[in-house]
Amino acid sequence: MSANSHNQTHQLSNLEPVNNPTGRDGLIGIDKVGNAILFMDPVTLETQKVIAHKNHHEVAVSPDHKLAYASEFGKFFAGEFVESGAHISVVDLGTQAIVQRIPTGDFKGPHAMRFDTNGDLWVIFEETGELGRVDTKTMTLAETFDIGAAGKRPPFLEITPNGERIYVSCKLGNIIVFDVPNRSVVTEIDVPHGTEGIALSPDGTHLYAAENTRQDLLEIETATNRISRVIPLKGAVLSNPKTSRLIRLRFSPDGKYLVSTNYASGVMHIHDAADPAIHELLPIAKGPQGIAFDADSTHAIVSNHDCGLFTRIHLKTAKAVECVPAGKGIEALTYY
Template sequence: MGTDQSLWATNNPTGRTGLIGIDKLGDAIRFFDPETLAEQKSIPHKNHHEVAISPDHRFAYASEFGKFAAGKFIESGTHISVLDLASQSIIHRIDTGAFKGPHAMRFDQAGQLWVIFEETGELGVIDCETRALTETFEIGAQDGRPPFIEILPDGSKLYVSCKLGDLIVFDLVKREVCARIKVPKGTEGIAISPSGDRLIAAENTRQDLLVIDTATDQIIETVPLKGAVLSNPKTSRLIRLRYSPDGKYLVSTNYASGVMHIHDGQNIGDHSMIAIAKGPQGIAFTQDGRHALIANHDCGLLTRIDLASGRALECVVAGKGIEALTFY
C-alpha cells in the first residue's frame, strides 16, 4: 500500500508553536503555552467538541456538536468554527444547515476537510477555500451515532466508527460505502497506523481493541485491555486512541475506568496501564515524541505522561473539562 506520511501527519498534528484545547464543560476554546502549559487565552464558545489543524498550521477547525444528555440530543450543533492560530481568534463559522452534530474531522489529499455528523449520520466535505459545506453523503449511519473518522495515509479510504453499529468503510475515490466491518455493539475511538496497514478500533462490549487489516478490512486480532471495567454497553465508553508521531506508541484513554494505556505501536497487545485522573479523553503528543498530554475531562486537568517510562510527570489545572486537544 502506498502511503503519504504528510497526510498522516496532517491528521495527527503536533508542533511547538501552541496547544489548543476544546473545553466542553467550560464552554470555551482555550490556548496554552506548549512548554509551561500556562493558559494564554480563552474564547467563550459552547458545545464544541473536536479540533482539526490545517496542513499549514495556520487555522484550526472546531466542531460545534450540540449537547447530548439523557439518551437524546437536547441541543443541535450546526456549525464549525474556523480559528486563526496566529491571533488565537474565531474568524469564521461554517454553517452546516440540516446536517447536525458535526464531530470528528480529517483532511484528504486535496486539502478538503471531511466531517462526520453524529446526530444525523452523514459524511460531509468542507471546502477550506470557500469555507463552506459543499458535499454530503448518506452512509447508513443515521441511527448509529457515528463519532469518529480516520483517513488512510494514501487517501483511498475513510473509516467511520459507530457507537451503535458496525464500522463503515467509505471509498474516497468512488465516493461510496465499500464495506461494513461487523461490530454488533459498536465502536468508539479509532486510529490509523502511520504506515496505513492497520486500523485500531475500541469496541463497546468488553472495551477490547480490534486490529483491522486495511487491505482486507477484516478484524485480525482482538486485544483485551488491562484494567478495563465492565459497564452498560448502552452507555458510551469513550475510549480514545492515538498513535505517537513516530509510530512507536499507541495511547488509549479509557473514560469509564479512569486509566490510560501505552501500547507498543507494532504490537498493541504489549501494553501497560497507568491510573490517572477521572475521565481521561483527549490525547496530544509533543513533537519530540517523548511526552503525551491527557485531557482529564471530568476534573479539569492536563496530565503529562513520559512515554518511555510510563510515568505521570505532572498535572496542571486547565479549564473545566477538555475533550480534545492538540499541539500545533
C-alpha cells in the first residue's frame, strides 16, 4: 500500500484530538540518542520493533492513524549544527516500516509538526527558521514561509483547533503568530529570553509556554495574543537558558490535566487544566522529555531522554507507578 493511499479526503473540523493523538494500537517513540524509531507494546511498554534511522527528533500521527511522520532534525552540538537534516520520514504504522522520505531541500532542521484542517502537515525548520506545509496527497513540501525566525532556533509549533492560527516558539526570540488563511505573520508575543515547549488548551482559548529564564509558565489569551498570567513552577531550577531549559507541555485527551516535563531538573508537574497554577511536583528520572497519554487519560508515559527509560505516571494521584527500559534516549513519543 502506498503512503498516499492513507490521506484524509474530508475537512477536519476540530484539530485538538488530531494533533494530540492517543490510542490503543501501539506506542511509537523517536530514540534520538539511539538513532532509531521504536515501536512499543501499548500496555507493557516493551520494545517490539526497532528501525535504525539517525537524527530524527519529533513524531506526528496522521488523522486516520495509518501513518506517522518523523522529522529528521540533524545534529546540534556545542552550540552549532554539525549535521543538517532535510527529510521527513513517513512510517506505515500497520507494517511498522518507513515507506517514504519527503525531502525538504534547503530548509533544514525540521522539528515539530502539526496537521491543518485539510490534513496537510505543517513543520517548523529550526536550523533555517522557516515554517512549511507538506501536502500529504503528493508527499511534497508545497509551501514555505519566512516568518522572521532565522537565527532564533524555533523548535515547536501549535495550531488552533479551528486551524486558523499557528503559534511558533523560539528558543532565542518571541512567540510568532501566523495566520493560516492569509499565509502571513500577524504578530509576535514578547518573550525576551525565549520559550521552547508550548501547548494550546483543548478549546483553543489559551496558549501555555514556559519561558527560558525563571521557567515560569506563561498563560496567553489567544483572542488578544497577550500574556494574561505568569505561573511560577514548583521546583524550577536555575540553569543555562541557552542549553538546557527545555520544558515540554501537553494536555491530556480528556482535558483534565496539563503535564509539563522539566528536562533540566528531572522533575515534572501535573497541572489542573482548568487552572494550571494548581499543580503537583513529581521527581522522576533524569532528562524527562516526551509525553504520551493512554486512551482513557489514566496514565501518562514520560520518556527519560538522558537515561533510556519510560516512567508511567498515574495522573489522578500524581504518582510514578512504574519505570521500564526504553531505547537509549527517546525525545518524542505518542500512542496511536
